[in-house]
Amino acid sequence: xxxxxxxGLAKSYRVYQKREGLLASLRGLFHREYREVRAVRGIDLTVxxxxxxxxxxxxxxxxxxxxxxxSGVISPSGGSATVLxxxxxxxxxxxxxxxxxxxxxxxxxxxxxxxQESFRLHQQIYRIExxxxxxxxxxxxxxxxxxxxxxxxxxELSLGERMKMELTxxxxxxxxxxxxxxxxxxxxxxxxxxIQQFLKFYQEKRQITILLTSHYMKDVAALCKRVVIxxxxxxxxxxxxxxxxxxxxxxxxxxxxxxxxxxxxxxxRFGTLLEIQPPKAxxxxxxxxxxxxxxxxxxxxxxxxxxxxxxxLEEVIAEMFxxxxxxxxxxxxxxxxxxxx
Amino acid sequence: MREQSxxxxxxxxxxxxxFARNSLVRDMTFRANFVIQCISSISWxxxxxxxxxxxxxxxQQIGPGTGWAKHEFFVFLGTTMLVNSLVQTFFMPNAEExxxxxxxxxxxxxxxxxIDTQFLISLQRVDWSSLSNLLAGVALIAYSLAxxxxxxxxxxxxxxxxxxxxxxYVLCGVAIMYSxxxxxxxxxxxxxxxxxxxxxWFYITNFARYPMxxxxxxxxxxxxxxxxxxxxxxxxxxxxxxxxxxxYPERSLDWWLAVFALVATIGCLLASRYIFQRALRxxxxxxx
Numbered sequence: 001x002x003x004x005x006x007x008g009l010a011k012s013y014r015v016y017q018k019r020e021g022l023l024a025s026l027r028g029l030f031h032r033e034y035r036e037v038r039a040v041r042g043i044d045l046t047v048x049x050x051x052x053x054x055x056x057x058x059x060x061x062x063x064x065x066x067x068x069x070x071s072g073v074i075s076p077s078g079g080s081a082t083v084l085x086x087x088x089x090x091x092x093x094x095x096x097x098x099x100x101x102x103x104x105x106x107x108x109x110x111x112x113x114x115x116q117e118s119f120r121l122h123q124q125i126y127r128i129e130x131x132x133x134x135x136x137x138x139x140x141x142x143x144x145x146x147x148x149x150x151x152x153x154x155x156e157l158s159l160g161e162r163m164k165m166e167l168t169x170x171x172x173x174x175x176x177x178x179x180x181x182x183x184x185x186x187x188x189x190x191x192x193x194x195i196q197q198f199l200k201f202y203q204e205k206r207q208i209t210i211l212l213t214s215h216y217m218k219d220v221a222a223l224c225k226r227v228v229i230x231x232x233x234x235x236x237x238x239x240x241x242x243x244x245x246x247x248x249x250x251x252x253x254x255x256x257x258x259x260x261x262x263x264x265x266x267x268x269r270f271g272t273l274l275e276i277q278p279p280k281a282x283x284x285x286x287x288x289x290x291x292x293x294x295x296x297x298x299x300x301x302x303x304x305x306x307x308x309x310x311x312x313l314e315e316v317i318a319e320m321f322x323x324x325x326x327x328x329x330x331x332x333x334x335x336x337x338x339x340x341x
Numbered sequence: 342m343r344e345q346s347x348x349x350x351x352x353x354x355x356x357x358x359x360f361a362r363n364s365l366v367r368d369m370t371f372r373a374n375f376v377i378q379c380i381s382s383i384s385w386x387x388x389x390x391x392x393x394x395x396x397x398x399x400x401q402q403i404g405p406g407t408g409w410a411k412h413e414f415f416v417f418l419g420t421t422m423l424v425n426s427l428v429q430t431f432f433m434p435n436a437e438e439x440x441x442x443x444x445x446x447x448x449x450x451x452x453x454x455x456i457d458t459q460f461l462i463s464l465q466r467v468d469w470s471s472l473s474n475l476l477a478g479v480a481l482i483a484y485s486l487a488x489x490x491x492x493x494x495x496x497x498x499x500x501x502x503x504x505x506x507x508x509x510y511v512l513c514g515v516a517i518m519y520s521x522x523x524x525x526x527x528x529x530x531x532x533x534x535x536x537x538x539x540x541x542w543f544y545i546t547n548f549a550r551y552p553m554x555x556x557x558x559x560x561x562x563x564x565x566x567x568x569x570x571x572x573x574x575x576x577x578x579x580x581x582x583x584x585x586x587x588x589y590p591e592r593s594l595d596w597w598l599a600v601f602a603l604v605a606t607i608g609c610l611l612a613s614r615y616i617f618q619r620a621l622r623x624x625x626x627x628x629x
Binding site: 068072075093094101106117118121124127 | 458
């Protein structure tokens with residue numbers, strides 16, 4: 001029995017279709033057209049204690065909706081889920097004490113007050129013992145390096161500092177399960193890195209269970225061994241990060257450094273040419289033929305250095321998402337889906 | 342077992358005190374704004390009082406035989422100010438923010454907290470500047486009562502029970518106003534956004550600001566509507582009558598009204614909680 005058990009979870013809702021133009025708007029007062037949006041379409045998922053799982057997917061894939069279902073903010077239209085043995089949307093206090101949700105695009109701290117005032121409020125709402133509260137607060141602010149900012153109004157903090165405060169607020173009550181919805185969105189590289197390091201350290205030390213959604217592949221690569229890819233409300237892949245390449249990318253990238261004074265030419269027949277910047281060239285070749293092609297190139301050209309790499313993960317995943325779109329046009333899938341469940 | 346279930350609930354009093362404290366800290370950050378708000382709400386009240394002083398320079402009382410002469414009515418007016426300022430201090434800023442929370446999806450965070458959501462939504466903010474009107478109301482009531490009790494003709498008798506009863510019914514009145522406000526604000530969950538329905542609160546509660554006699558006798562439709570369907574007429578009328586027109590046992594109608602006010606308060610609180618819970622179940626959360 002995992003910490004998170006999800007079976008056939010589905011969520012759909014109706015949205016009002018607004019037509020263009022004044023006349024159509026007036027007509028909309030009397031006769032409304034709705035479109036059924038099926039944000040999540042029957043997800044099965046089991047996450048064990050201490051796992052750090054990444055949710056990947058294009059915008060509107062259903063990642064955030066899933067996190068909201070699991071944190072009990074919204075109720076599903078079908079299926080079941082338990083987290084720590086509780087049904088999230090029953091919103092029991094016993095469950096709400098044991099998890100936290102952090103959303104990169106929303107803030108829950110009092111805007112005009114120093115963060116420490118919001119923290120004190122959390123202490124009371126979660127009933128954290130004073131010693132435990134002080135200990136957690138010291139630990140978190142030291143790890144995140146925001147101790148000196150505690151007395152500064154939140155509105156005067158930078159985006160990165162504010163995110164660190166949000167994380168502190170979410171972790172004060174030492175949750176067993178943490179949901180992170182794009183925690184590094186909009187942050188600079190340094191702040192992103194800080195937060196990654198913090199999450200990695202904290203998760204390893206506490207062995208808590210974390211579900212993360214992010215658009216930054218660096219977050220995912222640095223933190224998660226397991227990746228779940230969601231597109232159009234359904235799980236398309238569940239496994240290791242490297243497994244994505246094996247499964248979805250049939251290619252490797254060969255980088256060649258030509259010896260001095262050697263012409264960089266005549267490469268098209270070996271594979272797809274990605275770029276040429278003499279004395280450097282990059283080629284994309286089918287995975288199974290790397291050895292044969294490399295041998296052929298080396299026999300014809302004088303090469304100073306060579307590297308064989310997997311294509312960047314972003315590209316593979318972007319390619320995969322675009323394939324998904326081609327496979328089933330949105331209109332069709334929505335109609336088919338209505339009968340499906 | 343008992344210990345455990347006790348531990349599940351936060352201390353609501355303590356949390357509320359922290360809300361109040363944090364709001365005060367924030368108000369003090371914007372001192373000038375705070376002072377201006379105090380001044381503007383006091384001057385609004387002063388103008389209101391001025392208007393009635395003007396009216397009473399033309400007439401002796403509101404309607405013959407109703408007993409609402411100048412100073413009795415000023416007790417009534419002071420009670421209105423008291424109820425309004427309590428509602429404005431503790432509930433109005435929260436109701437205003439509620440539809441905003443729904444529109445922006447900020448309600449998500451409220452739903453995550455291990456605390457009663459209605460409590461959190463209703464009391465998060467306290468608008469301390471509105472308390473200035475409370476002082477003005479108390480002053481007006483004290484002045485008018487002193488006048489009524491010391492006048493040579495027919496001085497007003499006041500029993501030791503009057504004050505506690507008055508306070509009880511002021512709280513009932515605040516509870517009814519709050520219930521109405523919460524119910525209207527909660528509908529914005531269904532409608533996505535509804536400033537209009539929230540404004541409705543102001544239209545309806547306007548009826549609470551006058552002695553019920555002005556709407557006619559018991560059988561007048563307005564009076565029935567605003568006593569039994571939407572009981573805003575008991576909000577100010579009952580506490581004001583406790584002070585300015587002490588309830589006499591022989592006037593059975595008033596006793597009956599006082600009991601009804603208690604029933605109406607409980608009914609309103611239960612109804613608003615039911616509406617709020619139903620609305621929460623329909624919450625969809627704005628996308629991030």
